[in-house]
Amino acid sequence: MSIEIRHIVFDIGRVLIHYDPHIPFSRIIPDDAERKWFFANVCTHDWNIEQDRGRSWREAEDLLIAEHPTHAESIRAFRKYWHEMVPHAYVECVSIMESLIAKGYDVTMLTNFASDTYKEAQKLFPFLTLPRGVTVSGDTRLIKPDVAIYQTHAKSFDLDPAATLFIDDSMVNVEGARAAGWHAVHFTDPQTLQADLLSYGLAV
Structure with missing residues (x-):
């Protein structure tokens, strides 16, 4: 060339x-099917990419918790345990x-x-x-x-x-x-x- x-x-x-978000979440949501559903429907790629675009984690978490209140702890875990995703x-x-x-x-x-x-x-x-x-x-x-x-x-x-x-x-x-x-x-x-x-x- x-x-x-x-x-x-x-x-x-x-x-x-x-980078692998499944690392901490295999502990947080041990059931494979449930964890797969969570990433497909709650903390999705499209949701996460908006933090890459500059949206604050607080705003991102509040948005999802309003939609999925029963998953509040798991939603907050995404940022809380982010360091485990980059081992x-x-x-x-x-x-x-x-x-x-x-x-x-x-x-x-x-x-x-x-x-x-x-x-x-x-x-x-x-x-x-x-x-x-x-x-x-x-x-x-x-x-x-x-x-x-x-x-x-x-x-x-x-x-x-x-x-x-x-x-x-x-x-x-x-x-x-x-x-x-x-x-x-x-x-x-x-x-x-x-x-x-x-x-x-x-x-x-």
Whole structure:
């Protein structure tokens, strides 16, 4: 590939750190069917993404508790036990990121994350402070795959879209980056990521 990549942008959840809300909820709601129903009907993906867009947890909890008063304790448990949902980093991926930084590549991060839980994640995973900076959806009130968040990130960090490579575990977000004029790869595992980087002339 004859493209010169000067900027590398990492997603965070499920690329650098593991995220799984079932970890604490397997204890909070032990019955599999009941827990599946809870995530499908109460603390849904669509509900959670609004915190990534900037809605406060208090407002989010009040909204759901008004609709599902008998599930109030479980609803509040989502934020209360959030730290258990991010139990570990993906060490090999963090190594790749650190290697790129050490080699002088311009590395930033772009993530769908609630503002307060991102600050918590930085304390749990200090390597999140190593890149040049981060765009957090909860702070910008924009979320991937909206093209506007990629444009905001590029403007904030003075990135040339045509020289930018984005790494995300969600194909929809990869497509969003491409719609913004970036290069992008779909993250599946560290070995594939290394091969993808190499195809762009980025050795780690």
